[in-house]
Amino acid sequence: MEVVVVIVGAGPAGLATSACLNLHSIPNIVLEREDCSASLWRKHTYDRIKLHLGKQFCALPHMPFPPHAPTFVPKNGFLSYLDNYISKFNSNPFYNRNVESAFCSKDKQKWLVQAMNTTTNVLEHYVAQFLVVATGDNSLGVVPRLPGLETFRGEYMHSSQYKNGRKYINQDVLVVGAGNSGMEIAYDLSSSGANASLSVRGKVHVLTKELAYLGMSLLQYLPCKIVDPIILMLQRLHFGDLANYGLQQPENGPFYLKAITGQSPTIDVGAMPKIKAGDMRVYPEISKVEGNKVVFANGKVDQFDAMIFATGYKSTVLNWLKHEDNLFNNDGMPQQKFPNHWKGEKGLYCVGFAQRGLAGISKDAQNVADDIRRMWKEKVMTDQFDNTPKLCYS
Numbered sequence: 001m002e003v004v005v006v007i008v009g010a011g012p013a014g015l016a017t018s019a020c021l022n023l024h025s026i027p028n029i030v031l032e033r034e035d036c037s038a039s040l041w042r043k044h045t046y047d048r049i050k051l052h053l054g055k056q057f058c059a060l061p062h063m064p065f066p067p068h069a070p071t072f073v074p075k076n077g078f079l080s081y082l083d084n085y086i087s088k089f090n091s092n093p094f095y096n097r098n099v100e101s102a103f104c105s106k107d108k109q110k111w112l113v114q115a116m117n118t119t120t121n122v123l124e125h126y127v128a129q130f131l132v133v134a135t136g137d138n139s140l141g142v143v144p145r146l147p148g149l150e151t152f153r154g155e156y157m158h159s160s161q162y163k164n165g166r167k168y169i170n171q172d173v174l175v176v177g178a179g180n181s182g183m184e185i186a187y188d189l190s191s192s193g194a195n196a197s198l199s200v201r202g203k204v205h206v207l208t209k210e211l212a213y214l215g216m217s218l219l220q221y222l223p224c225k226i227v228d229p230i231i232l233m234l235q236r237l238h239f240g241d242l243a244n245y246g247l248q249q250p251e252n253g254p255f256y257l258k259a260i261t262g263q264s265p266t267i268d269v270g271a272m273p274k275i276k277a278g279d280m281r282v283y284p285e286i287s288k289v290e291g292n293k294v295v296f297a298n299g300k301v302d303q304f305d306a307m308i309f310a311t312g313y314k315s316t317v318l319n320w321l322k323h324e325d326n327l328f329n330n331d332g333m334p335q336q337k338f339p340n341h342w343k344g345e346k347g348l349y350c351v352g353f354a355q356r357g358l359a360g361i362s363k364d365a366q367n368v369a370d371d372i373r374r375m376w377k378e379k380v381m382t383d384q385f386d387n388t389p390k391l392c393y394s
């Protein structure tokens with residue numbers, strides 16, 4: 001099948017790109033390995049998740065959230081927003097298509113994409129002038145290789161497999177990682193009657209969602225170096241000194257850190273009061289596991305029934321994108337720094353790799369669609385005057 005643009009991934013990034021291209025009347029298809037759109041949100045997030053950021057920072061291009069939607073939209077609200085988005089902009093993702101390889105033809109004119117139709121087990125071939133990678137930076141959950149982890153007698157899993165705390169009542173559960181997922185899962189476990197603890201490596205800023213919201217609103221008018229100290233002062237008034245509870249704060253302020261490294265502040269949904277009250281323990285990083293004992297970097301040893309690894313994700317684009325050495329680095333993340341991260345050579349683009357959440361996705365999708373429109377117009381013009389036969393397929 002030949003089409004102008006192939007988009008890989010039907011998460012928010014792929015859907016936003018398809019919508020923007022449709023508005024420009026540029027033919028495109030979206031290939032998605034799972035049987036639904038936004039599989040991360042539909043299948044691989046816990047039940048209680050809400051958007052961590054206010055709704056005006058999470059909308060995709062050309063469609064704000066409805067006025068009656070709550071400021072912090074819950075999972076189901078976000079999914080129905082995405083369903084409406086798909087029908088409003090007439091995107092029609094091809095589901096059950098796992099893209100297994102994509103490479104540029106020898107004459108560098110076209111992208112050749114192979115996708116496994118996982119219902120029929122037949123390899124399908126697509127040919128496109130432009131290829132948009134929208135497979136996300138959370139394509140695969142990462143569990144660290146801890147010494148002795150294979151000896152652990154309890155159950156352990158990545159945060160993307162955690163749904164709710166029902167089966168952990170009265171169990172001692174260690175949540176590893178104090179990012180948004182880790183803190184929220186620890187809170188969820190604790191509220192479900194588990195004895196939840198956190199293991200924290202490195203430094204982290206913790207904000208309330210109101211403070212994050214205030215910070216992001218102020219940033220529209222003021223620079224980080226003014227907003228950060230205001231937010232940190234209010235944070236200290238709210239939580240006290242987090243170091244007293246085993247949480248070290250980074251030297252750089254939360255929004256500056258986000259801008260330079262992509263590391264988000266953690267937005268507390270209720271774990272902090274439990275930590276302060278002593279109902280939830282905070283441990284440093286794990287140094288090894290021995291049976292059901294976990295040994296921490298400070299020498300402390302404790303027993304746990306289960307561990308949940310909220311230790312992040314990685315991009316898997318290099319598993320299928322071949323012979324491309326310009327857009328992505330060895331981690332499958334953009335080589336160029338924001339805001340120059342989204343365009344490669346020969347009609348290759350990425351959307352959703354800026355580590356700037358849904359707002360970043362929205363911006364990338366518009367940039368990419370506008371660029372494709374410009375390139376496509378040029379190409380259509382030159383092709384009209386170019387009579388040499390095209391030998392595109394290698």
Ligand SMILES: Cc1cc2nc3c(=O)[nH]c(=O)nc-3n(C[C@H](O)[C@H](O)[C@H](O)COP(=O)(O)OP(=O)(O)OC[C@H]3O[C@@H](n4cnc5c(N)ncnc54)[C@H](O)[C@@H]3O)c2cc1C
Binds near residue numbers: 050356
């Ligand atoms: C737990 C969690 C909470 C978050 N909360 C927020 C928030 O509140 N606000 C915010 O702005 N951001 C948030 N983010 C960050 C980001 O906005 C979301 O992760 C968002 O879903 C990313 O969209 P995406 O389309 O780039 O990637 P994804 O949603 O991961 O979509 C990528 C799609 O590509 C598909 N795919 C992958 N490989 C292939 C292949 N080889 N072939 C075919 N299809 C493939 C996947 O199945 C998936 O459906 C959160 C992230 C996580 C993990």
Ligand SMILES: *[C@@H]1O[C@H](CO)[C@@H](O)[C@H](O)[C@H]1NC(C)=O
Binds near residue numbers: 095
């Ligand atoms: C898979 O291939 C079959 C046969 O070509 C086709 O009818 C179907 O739509 C394809 N996709 C899925 C998701 O089954």
Ligand SMILES: *[C@@H]1O[C@H](CO)[C@@H](O)[C@H](O)[C@H]1NC(C)=O
Binds near residue numbers: 172195
């Ligand atoms: C909670 O778990 C920790 C770690 O296993 C344990 O030391 C502690 O005694 C437990 N607390 C309760 C109340 O069971």
